[in-house]
Amino acid sequence: MQYAPIAFTPHAVPVSVDADKCIAHKGCTVCVDVCPLDVLAIDLSKGTAYMKFDECWYCMPCEKDCPTGAVTVEIPYLLR
Amino acid sequence: MNTIETEVDVLVIGGGTAGPMAAVKAKQANPALRVLLLEKANVKRSGAISMGMDGLNNAVIPGHATPEQYVREITIANDGIVNQKAVMAYATQSFAMIEELDRWGVKFEKDETGDYAVKKVHHMGSYVLPMPEGHDIKKVLYRQLKRTRVEITNRLVATRLLTGPDGRIAGAMAFDCRTAEFHVIRAKSVVLACGAAGRLGLPSSGYLFGTYENPTNAGDGYSMAYHAGAELSGIECFQINPLIKDYNGPACAYVTGPFGGYTTNAEGQRFIECDYWSGQMMWEFYQELQGGKGPVFLKLDHLAEETISQIETILHTNERPSRGRFHAGRGTDYRERLVEMHISEIGLCSGHSASGVWVDEHARTTVPGLHSAGDMACVPHNYMLGAFVYGRLAGESSAAWCAGHDFAPVDPEQVERERQRVWAPLLREQGLPPHQVEFKLRRLVNDHLQPPKVTRKMEIGLERFEGIRHDLEQIKARDAHELMRAMEVHAIRDCAEMAARASLFRTESRWGLYHARVDFPERNDTDWFCHAQLKKDERGAMTSFKRPIEPYLVPIAETERNAYRELRIAVPA
Numbered sequence: 001m002q003y004a005p006i007a008f009t010p011h012a013v014p015v016s017v018d019a020d021k022c023i024a025h026k027g028c029t030v031c032v033d034v035c036p037l038d039v040l041a042i043d044l045s046k047g048t049a050y051m052k053f054d055e056c057w058y059c060m061p062c063e064k065d066c067p068t069g070a071v072t073v074e075i076p077y078l079l080r
Numbered sequence: 081m082n083t084i085e086t087e088v089d090v091l092v093i094g095g096g097t098a099g100p101m102a103a104v105k106a107k108q109a110n111p112a113l114r115v116l117l118l119e120k121a122n123v124k125r126s127g128a129i130s131m132g133m134d135g136l137n138n139a140v141i142p143g144h145a146t147p148e149q150y151v152r153e154i155t156i157a158n159d160g161i162v163n164q165k166a167v168m169a170y171a172t173q174s175f176a177m178i179e180e181l182d183r184w185g186v187k188f189e190k191d192e193t194g195d196y197a198v199k200k201v202h203h204m205g206s207y208v209l210p211m212p213e214g215h216d217i218k219k220v221l222y223r224q225l226k227r228t229r230v231e232i233t234n235r236l237v238a239t240r241l242l243t244g245p246d247g248r249i250a251g252a253m254a255f256d257c258r259t260a261e262f263h264v265i266r267a268k269s270v271v272l273a274c275g276a277a278g279r280l281g282l283p284s285s286g287y288l289f290g291t292y293e294n295p296t297n298a299g300d301g302y303s304m305a306y307h308a309g310a311e312l313s314g315i316e317c318f319q320i321n322p323l324i325k326d327y328n329g330p331a332c333a334y335v336t337g338p339f340g341g342y343t344t345n346a347e348g349q350r351f352i353e354c355d356y357w358s359g360q361m362m363w364e365f366y367q368e369l370q371g372g373k374g375p376v377f378l379k380l381d382h383l384a385e386e387t388i389s390q391i392e393t394i395l396h397t398n399e400r401p402s403r404g405r406f407h408a409g410r411g412t413d414y415r416e417r418l419v420e421m422h423i424s425e426i427g428l429c430s431g432h433s434a435s436g437v438w439v440d441e442h443a444r445t446t447v448p449g450l451h452s453a454g455d456m457a458c459v460p461h462n463y464m465l466g467a468f469v470y471g472r473l474a475g476e477s478s479a480a481w482c483a484g485h486d487f488a489p490v491d492p493e494q495v496e497r498e499r500q501r502v503w504a505p506l507l508r509e510q511g512l513p514p515h516q517v518e519f520k521l522r523r524l525v526n527d528h529l530q531p532p533k534v535t536r537k538m539e540i541g542l543e544r545f546e547g548i549r550h551d552l553e554q555i556k557a558r559d560a561h562e563l564m565r566a567m568e569v570h571a572i573r574d575c576a577e578m579a580a581r582a583s584l585f586r587t588e589s590r591w592g593l594y595h596a597r598v599d600f601p602e603r604n605d606t607d608w609f610c611h612a613q614l615k616k617d618e619r620g621a622m623t624s625f626k627r628p629i630e631p632y633l634v635p636i637a638e639t640e641r642n643a644y645r646e647l648r649i650a651v652p653a
Contacts, residue, residue: 015237036130038121047386057295058405078285079287080409
């Protein structure tokens with residue numbers, strides 16, 4: 001049984017992470033830590049951060065505080 | 081799932097603006113106190129100023145303004161409904177706080193003589209102090225937290241306060257939004273600094289998190305204070321802001337005004353004399369949007385290149401750094417195009433308007449041992465600097481309270497009831513998704529409460545919010561993160577009910593658009609020159625009542641009383 005409504009199934013999310021630059025596999029969790037809405041997470045199998053929940057305020061601490069410049073925040077599609 | 085018990089002297093809930101200041105000041109007042117700062121997100125980047133702030137909106141600086149002038153201006157701007165003692169406590173301590181922040185490393189704009197470069201944005205006096213490099217303010221606060229050795233816990237979501245048999249504060253309960261562990265924190269004194277109720281109305285984009293306020297500030301503080309029996313005030317005086325259309329940031333005439341930018345209608349004409357946000361200003365803005373001369377724009381295209389570059393640097397790097405990206409996506413260049421504006425969703429926020437938990441001039445609420453500061457504490461138009469000043473007052477009052485009081489006993493039944501309420505969405509086999517309930521609730525808030533307010537619509541809204549109360553008992557959370565969203569919906573629903581009941585209670589119109597009632601279009605000072613309060617009574621029902629306005633400390637002359645009601649630019653005959 002599906003609980004999440006189709007309208008909220010995330011297809012395109014505002015925060016993207018460049019896997020080549022991300023150093024989550026070295027233990028970095030800066031972007032996950034600074035997000036006020038706690039929407040980012042580390043994918044342990046890939047060793048990179050990703051946007052787990054489409055609940056973005058596009059406030060940008062994740063992008064600004066990332067030590068390697070791996071994170072990019074785009075304005076959510078509904079607002080563009 | 082575990083339950084974790086902790087004991088501290090002072091518990092500060094909310095690590096945004098007022099909260100860190102309260103924690104630091106409590107610790108400085110008595111370094112022997114155990115002070116815990118509990119934060120829903122991460123103190124390093126939480127709250128309304130997570131990315132910084134581009135200026136002070138209410139600096140009372142000797143040589144530019146006096147506390148009496150400021151109290152007079154805010155009294156008039158808020159249509160007379162203020163506790164002047166509380167506003168005066170802010171005004172007299174405003175400058176000392178600026179100097180302290182300056183010493184801590186916050187950068188304010190100064191002129192060539194080293195004096196603060198104060199600008200005039202308000203209708204009457206000069207109180208705006210730009211912070212073109214205000215992006216470091218959270219770092220400055222964090223350093224002070226570390227220096228004074230305040231304990232910090234991140235990712236704990238407070239849900240209810242604990243009260244003793246005599247009604248005084250006993251602590252708070254919270255859960256971890258990553259593990260769902262339940263926390264019971266005993267405390268002698270508590271400071272609530274949870275920010276605005278920013279997820280009340282739904283932005284017209286339909287994006288749940290595209291709110292003006294940081295959406296983490298979902299009204300948790302208002303809900304906790306209410307359930308602990310605290311008095312709330314002026315809830316009917318909604319927050320509605322003029323924003324860039326579809327973007328959650330202000331077009332920001334506060335920043336651009338001193339550079340020569342201004343608000344115009346579609347014909348390119350100015351229509352308001354003053355861009356300072358007040359209910360009357362929003363009323364004129366709304367009239368222009370609805371009338372034949374809308375929409376409304378921020379005009380900058382007449383300014384020199386170097387001025388525009390400077391504005392871009394300030395507006396695109398401080399409070400809302402994604403703004404430049406938004407404009408780029410739409411192809412908006414200030415040099416060539418006006419910025420289209422619109423009005424925000426409704427919210428509750430005393431930082432901007434006046435809705436909040438009732439506090440006295442020492443940041444004390446009506447619940448003994450409970451203090452409040454920042455956007456959620458009712459000190460009208462208090463903004464960021466007011467949050468710092470009231471944070472300081474709350475921290476000092478909390479430390480003083482601890483000197484004279486021991487722990488109140490914790491009622492195990494309160495704990496058990498709350499633990500069951502919090503864990504219920506996780507334990508349910510199936511049910512409604514939190515986002516869907518939130519979307520519906522906030523859509524109903526827009527439909528029934530968005531001003532101009534209509535009595536029958538608000539009454540029907542109350543019935544619908546009652547229906548949502550039953551839906552709350554069917555929400556399913558699949559993990560601790562969804563549980564956070566589910567419990568936030570509880571708080572949003574409480575705020576929606578408060579907003580409807582408070583609006584129905586005050587049977588007049590006041591504060592321009594904030595409380596424009598179609599059925600009672602006139603201001604009625606005979607019956608309503610008073611605070612409208614709201615609290616949970618002994619039987620657990622939401623009840624409204626009047627609180628008289630204390631005699632003014634700063635008298636308002638007849639000739640000044642209506643200064644903020646005359647904001648529209650007169651059209652020559």
